[in-house]
Every structure is written in structure tokens, then in C-alpha cells.
Amino acid sequence: MDVRQEARGVVLTLRGEFDFDSVVQLREAGEREPVNDPGAGPVVVDCGALSFCDSSGIGALVRLWQQLSAQDRALRLSCVPPTVARPLALTGLDRILPVHADTEAALAADDHRRGPADRERPARPTERHHP
Numbered sequence: 001m002d003v004r005q006e007a008r009g010v011v012l013t014l015r016g017e018f019d020f021d022s023v024v025q026l027r028e029a030g031e032r033e034p035v036n037d038p039g040a041g042p043v044v045v046d047c048g049a050l051s052f053c054d055s056s057g058i059g060a061l062v063r064l065w066q067q068l069s070a071q072d073r074a075l076r077l078s079c080v081p082p083t084v085a086r087p088l089a090l091t092g093l094d095r096i097l098p099v100h101a102d103t104e105a106a107l108a109a110d111d112h113r114r115g116p117a118d119r120e121r122p123a124r125p126t127e128r129h130h131p
Helices: 023-033 055-070 082-091 103-108
Strands: 002-006 010-019 044-055 075-078
Touching: 010 023, 010 055, 010 103, 023 055, 023 075, 023 103, 044 055, 044 082, 044 103, 055 075
Parallel strands: 010 044, 044 075
Antiparallel strands: 002 010
């Protein structure tokens, strides 16, 4: 995995399989600068070179999203191949994390999404009282 600071944010480039054996790299990157620097801007995970993502990879993305949300920062995905898009869609993570066609678009985006409490909540059904 490569980590680089850009003018508009941090880019993490993942390669190969994102599974139980490789998620430790993302966790370690999340603990170091520039990823752990609140002033570094949004974090973009470039998935273009990924060939596989399992539930461990999904969990690692969720943990990074939680960490960044606590810092009021965005996590965005770019270049997501179909083999990775499928588990994102099955878990609903693609509705939480913005997915962009390329890394430049992800860095330039103004789609800051924060934690679940900051998003619109579905309306509760009205209660009906029957006589």
C-alpha cells in the first residue's frame, strides 16, 4: 500500500487482495501521519489495483471511516473495480462512502459525509391508535 499527501488530501493506494492478511496495512496507515493528521484533509482510498475485497477489508474501511468521522474528515473511494464494488453494495457501504471514478475527482469532491447521526434519518411511521 502506498500513502501520499496531496494538496487536497491523502491518497491510500491499495493493491492485490484486501483481505484478512492485508488489512493490517490500512490499520497501521490510519495510525500514522498523514492519515492521522486532522489537518491533512479527506482521505481517498484508490481501489484501482485491487483484485479482491472480503469482509475483513470491508471492516477495515468501516473502522477508518469511523476514525476519520471522529476528526470531522471524509473518507472517499476511487477507481473501484466490479470485484470490490459488489461487496460494497452488498453491505451498503457504498451508500455511506462516496465512490468516485478517479482519484482526482475524489480529491476535488465536495461530498463530505460524516457519521450516521449527521445524515438524514428515515421518518418514523406514525403510530395508529385503534379504538
